[in-house]
Amino acid sequence: MHEGGSPSPIAMPAIKPPLWLLAELTYACPLQCAYCSNPVDFNGHGKTMDTETWIRVLRDARSMGALQLGLSGGEPLVRQDLETLVAESTKLGYYSNLITSGIGMDAARARSLKAAGLDHIQVSFQSSEANQNDEIAGMRAYAHKLDMARAVKAAGFPMVLCFVLHRDNLHRLREMLDLAIELEADYVELATTQYYGWALLNRDRLLPTLEQVREAEGVANEYQARLKGKMDIYFVVPDYYEKRPKPCMNGWGSVFLLVTPDGTALPCHAARQLPGFEFPNVQTSSVKDIWQTSDAFNRFRGFGWMKEPCLSCPEKEKDFGGCRCQAFQFTGDAAATDPVCDKSPLRHLVDEAVSSARSTTIEKPIIFRNPKNSDRHAIKLAELTTPR
Amino acid sequence: MSEPDKKIEYATEYKPLHDGPIRLARGHRIQYETVQGCDVLLYPEGVVQLSESAAMILKTVDGQKSATEIAAALMAQFPEAGDISGDVKSFLEVAHARGWIA
Ligand code: SF4
Ligand code: SF4
Numbered sequence: 001m002h003e004g005g006s007p008s009p010i011a012m013p014a015i016k017p018p019l020w021l022l023a024e025l026t027y028a029c030p031l032q033c034a035y036c037s038n039p040v041d042f043n044g045h046g047k048t049m050d051t052e053t054w055i056r057v058l059r060d061a062r063s064m065g066a067l068q069l070g071l072s073g074g075e076p077l078v079r080q081d082l083e084t085l086v087a088e089s090t091k092l093g094y095y096s097n098l099i100t101s102g103i104g105m106d107a108a109r110a111r112s113l114k115a116a117g118l119d120h121i122q123v124s125f126q127s128s129e130a131n132q133n134d135e136i137a138g139m140r141a142y143a144h145k146l147d148m149a150r151a152v153k154a155a156g157f158p159m160v161l162c163f164v165l166h167r168d169n170l171h172r173l174r175e176m177l178d179l180a181i182e183l184e185a186d187y188v189e190l191a192t193t194q195y196y197g198w199a200l201l202n203r204d205r206l207l208p209t210l211e212q213v214r215e216a217e218g219v220a221n222e223y224q225a226r227l228k229g230k231m232d233i234y235f236v237v238p239d240y241y242e243k244r245p246k247p248c249m250n251g252w253g254s255v256f257l258l259v260t261p262d263g264t265a266l267p268c269h270a271a272r273q274l275p276g277f278e279f280p281n282v283q284t285s286s287v288k289d290i291w292q293t294s295d296a297f298n299r300f301r302g303f304g305w306m307k308e309p310c311l312s313c314p315e316k317e318k319d320f321g322g323c324r325c326q327a328f329q330f331t332g333d334a335a336a337t338d339p340v341c342d343k344s345p346l347r348h349l350v351d352e353a354v355s356s357a358r359s360t361t362i363e364k365p366i367i368f369r370n371p372k373n374s375d376r377h378a379i380k381l382a383e384l385t386t387p388r
Numbered sequence: 389m390s391e392p393d394k395k396i397e398y399a400t401e402y403k404p405l406h407d408g409p410i411r412l413a414r415g416h417r418i419q420y421e422t423v424q425g426c427d428v429l430l431y432p433e434g435v436v437q438l439s440e441s442a443a444m445i446l447k448t449v450d451g452q453k454s455a456t457e458i459a460a461a462l463m464a465q466f467p468e469a470g471d472i473s474g475d476v477k478s479f480l481e482v483a484h485a486r487g488w489i490a
Binding site: 017019064065067068070093095097119120122157158160186187228232 | 414415417419421423424428430431432433434435485487
């Protein structure tokens with residue numbers, strides 16, 4: 001894209017390689033987490049891709065420079081060809097990360113994944129307490145998860161434990177960290193729920209209060225200092241309570257490429273909801289074309305698409321104006337300033353969401369992520385995100 | 389993705405690097421990337437692009453040599469660099485604080 005007739009080839013920032021390939025291998029999942037980041041209408045999406053097609057995607061992305069591979073879902077262990085895909089990624093030189101709930105794992109499978117060259121496993125927990133865990137997950141899973149975390153370590157994997165945090169379990173942070181120590185996790189991700197997909201649908205019930213967040217931050221800091229050099233702990237404050245947005249995906253189309261079960265290529269988890277986009281599919285376009293020349297991946301690259309107050313803001317290279325999907329969800333305009341930013345004239349919309357959650361009691365039912373609710377709520381979410 | 393040059397804060401209970409044999413931490417590996425034209429350090433969900441000297445030092449980490457021995461090995465390999473043992477050790481200290489080596 002050249003500007004002002006100048007022959008300079010550097011009007012657009014150079015397109016860097018996609019360092020991260022997130023392969024969502026399937027939307028099938030035995031759990032029903034109410035904060036799941038999968039799209040609410042997943043049940044209506046296209047057919048899940050076969051082994052051969054995935055292998056081609058792995059090869060193409062690797063030749064573009066992709067290094068980190070996330071094998072995710074849904075529950076990737078549902079796929080019987082997971083070992084085949086892992087073996088291919090090992091051959092290609094990826095650093096492979098399996099992102100799992102642990103359901104579908106057993107000691108033998110942990111060993112066969114190790115033999116296939118898998119580098120790392122991230123096991124997610126819903127809580128540090130059995131009943132609460134199972135209630136959030138929508139099935140009895142906790143005891144099995146503990147066994148699986150042990151099996152993962154026994155097979156010699158580095159293990160990340162991921163706790164997804166929200167209003168109902170944030171007070172258990174100490175317990176969660178103690179559990180992580182007991183299970184000898186190498187890293188702990190305290191993943192604050194991000195409000196996309198199912199989590200957005202359940203936001204009133206899941207968003208913690210500011211007091212809860214500050215207390216949790218204190219606990220996380222204390223453990224961080226204590227365990228320095230032994231176990232890394234990541235904790236991110238929910239962005240609704242920040243004054244600046246997150247540098248979402250390190251910039252649109254900058255390092256992250258997500259491929260959904262049906263082959264749709266996305267710059268982030270939630271992008272599929274954005275109107276006016278035709279997201280390319282790996283079955284009909286090459287990964288190279290998708291990454292370098294597709295309209296979808298170029299739309300929010302660089303700074304030219306920005307509006308005020310971002311456009312003239314000195315901080316734009318730090319946060320890229322925040323999250324495009326969050327901007328759309330709140331304002332109906334994906335090119336708007338992420339309203340988490342206190343420079344946004346629409347910041348009050350975020351504050352309203354916070355007070356709406358504050359006045360919501362635990363009696364309000366949680367909507368679990370399952371195919372039936374997917375069909376039922378696909379439309380409701382569309383209403384939730386209509387422009388105001 | 390990790391920032392290679394973030395400031396490291398040492399916690400009071402943090403134990404500095406020992407002088408026993410050093411190895412790359414579990415789940416860490418170094419590989420050369422043609423697309424980027426440099427060595428990278430890979431670990432669970434993270435990548436760091438290594439400068440030439442950082443890569444050189446980390447590739448000398450073999451699970452047998454101590455920090456002192458690593459410095460000595462590098463100085464034998466690059467005598468023209470002079471006494472770099474202080475630099476090597478302070479890099480290893482930082483690498484240890486980040487959990488890259490154990
Ligand atoms: S968040 Fe829960 S429901 Fe969603 S894919 Fe992960 S385990 Fe399954
Ligand atoms: S105005 Fe835009 S670029 Fe500036 S801090 Fe806010 S979100 Fe970031």
